[in-house]
Amino acid sequence: MVTETSIEFNPFMDRKAFDETKEGVKGLVDAKITQVPRIFHVPQDSLTGKKPSVSDLKIPTIDFASVDLDTASREAIVEKVKYAAEKWGSFQVINHGVPLKVLEEIKDGVRRFHEEDPEVMKQYFSRDLVNKNFVYYSNFDLYSSSTSVNWRDTFTCYIAPDPPTPEELPVTCRDAMFEYSKHLMSLGGLLFELLSEALGLKPETLKSKECLKTLLMICHYYPPCPQPDLTLGISKHSDDSFLTVLLQDNIGGLQILHQDSWVDVSPFPGALIINIGDFLQLITNDKFVSVEHRVLANRQGPRISVASFFSSSKHHHSTVYGPMKELLSEENPPKYRDITIKEYTEGYFEKGLDGTSHLLNFRI
Numbered sequence: 001m002v003t004e005t006s007i008e009f010n011p012f013m014d015r016k017a018f019d020e021t022k023e024g025v026k027g028l029v030d031a032k033i034t035q036v037p038r039i040f041h042v043p044q045d046s047l048t049g050k051k052p053s054v055s056d057l058k059i060p061t062i063d064f065a066s067v068d069l070d071t072a073s074r075e076a077i078v079e080k081v082k083y084a085a086e087k088w089g090s091f092q093v094i095n096h097g098v099p100l101k102v103l104e105e106i107k108d109g110v111r112r113f114h115e116e117d118p119e120v121m122k123q124y125f126s127r128d129l130v131n132k133n134f135v136y137y138s139n140f141d142l143y144s145s146s147t148s149v150n151w152r153d154t155f156t157c158y159i160a161p162d163p164p165t166p167e168e169l170p171v172t173c174r175d176a177m178f179e180y181s182k183h184l185m186s187l188g189g190l191l192f193e194l195l196s197e198a199l200g201l202k203p204e205t206l207k208s209k210e211c212l213k214t215l216l217m218i219c220h221y222y223p224p225c226p227q228p229d230l231t232l233g234i235s236k237h238s239d240d241s242f243l244t245v246l247l248q249d250n251i252g253g254l255q256i257l258h259q260d261s262w263v264d265v266s267p268f269p270g271a272l273i274i275n276i277g278d279f280l281q282l283i284t285n286d287k288f289v290s291v292e293h294r295v296l297a298n299r300q301g302p303r304i305s306v307a308s309f310f311s312s313s314k315h316h317h318s319t320v321y322g323p324m325k326e327l328l329s330e331e332n333p334p335k336y337r338d339i340t341i342k343e344y345t346e347g348y349f350e351k352g353l354d355g356t357s358h359l360l361n362f363r364i
Helices: 013-018 022-029 071-087 100-114 118-122 175-200 278-283 339-352 358-363
Strands: 062-063 091-096 133-138 151-160 215-222 232-237 243-249 254-258 262-263 274-277 294-295 303-310
Touching: 022 151, 062 071, 071 091, 071 175, 071 232, 100 151, 100 215, 100 243, 100 303, 151 175, 175 215, 175 243, 175 303, 215 232, 278 339, 278 358, 339 358
Parallel strands: 062 091
Antiparallel strands: 091 274, 133 151, 151 215, 215 303, 232 294, 243 274, 243 303, 254 262, 254 294
């Protein structure tokens, strides 16, 4: 790999050399590097400058404990979900029904896989994110993005509608993934009911539009970074999903963009973070907002997170999505053209995490 002191800098060749190790960012850390390679460097104004970080703002936290208690309790929760989805695009849920033990086991399983013998991990290494159920890689947009490489490694797994066989999953995280995903499907159903009600529609509305049909788990491992001020764990982006359920450990670093400022999403034991995705903003005609977020690099680590996307690119069914007819009127005409998930996701992947919204390309 080209060194920091080299005169020549060939971003493509450096990315290729990094990729061909099949050991990801963790391989660099295991090699005890003290300087972050140049392909990871971000422009400093993307870390500081125009958008200050603020610590006094906090994303809404919603307690689901009483969601099935009585009508009044549910309506109060729906109002909180409505406010969060409209004004923030993100909220944190507690007492959501996923046992703490299950949350800890999936985080442990993700860590075990990423700290497995590199030769074992390499068996799962691939850049084919469409045809394989379980894939390990670093930076899905390594070759397509014009921006810096991010300081993280990842494995992804399609859980629904066609779950993998046990043999397709590594033994280090197999049981944890199956158990967590069972609870996720149940929680996802509840979330889409509450979001439907928050739109003034029947509880089954969003589920009937197949928002819950596909589940993709994206499991990130952010190794400790020797120079965290030079790079990012994940660049600014919004999700190509209807909804993303995010589990993070206690390291911190997640920030969401709210009113032109970066807001820290501090770890809260047992909580899950819910992010509105691009597809939900589109079909609600901007009633709900897709949240832009990023992850800072950190000297501490590794940081573990599990992002579960309701929707994905794998199952290219021909369903066409546009602003929901139930929400449109003369005063509220459609703001987006109709799309398929395939069309949207292909463009999203091609663009990479370059800090711009892909959704803007579909505005009328």
